[in-house]
Amino acid sequence: MAAMSLHLTSRQSNILEFIRARVARDGQAPTLEEIGQAMGLPHVSAVLKHVRSLEAKGRLAIEPNRSRGIRLVDAPDALDADTLELPLVGRIAAGEPLFSESRIERSLRVSRWLFRLTPDYLVRVVGDSMRDEGILDGDLVGVHATPVARHGQVVAARVGGDRFTIKRLYWQGEVIRLLPNSPGYQPIDPDPSEDFAIEGLFAGLLRGG
Helix, strand or coil: CCCCCCCCCHHHHHHHHHHHHHHHHHCCCCCHHHHHHHHCCCCHHHHHHHHHHHHHCCCEEECCCCCCCEEECCCCCCCCCCEEEEEEEEEEECCCCCCCCCCEEEEEEEEHHHECCCCCEEEEEECCCCHHHCCCCCCEEEEEECCCCCCCCEEEEEECCCEEEEEEEEEECCEEEEECCCCCCCCECCCCCCCEEEEEEEEEEECCC
16 A cells, blocks of 8 residues: 655645644634534535544544544644744734734744735734625734735735724725725725825635634
8 A cells, every 4th residue: 555645735734724723722623513614615524534634644633532632743844835834913903903013922834825925924803894805803814015005905004103904905096095895884094194004915814713
């Protein structure tokens, strides 16, 4: 019988990083049902197949007869070309621009295939003003750090020095607005006298919940 490759498929890498994120956030592993819901796998048997493969590749262990019996296996050298290690920086408000960049909370290993752009850091969304963009309260959003953005892109922006928010950028001529995408929220119109800057582009997210 041929030996099993230790290389992770993109699906396995996504599942492993989801488990890592949940353990880091909640102090316990997700259930198979929660993994399936997050990964779009409706059948627990399919989730279990991937989890068993990760166990065989030495990335986690499964404790029998426990709904949250997945245990991560320390593998400091397991960071490969498919994996990024990103700092989780503070909190970012999707309802109001109220983000305090006080410290890096921790670092998370995540699959690079979760993101459309390569992120430089993660921030946690607070609020639901971007709900109709699919960005929900509690999500971890990847930010590709850049001061340059185009009209229509979703950006992380700094308003008034130490306030941050995620919004869709409206930029026509001299008019700049930060647009929410959820009923009941008003656009942010940066005051010309305020310190305003684009901090980065929305790169993708890890589902919270």
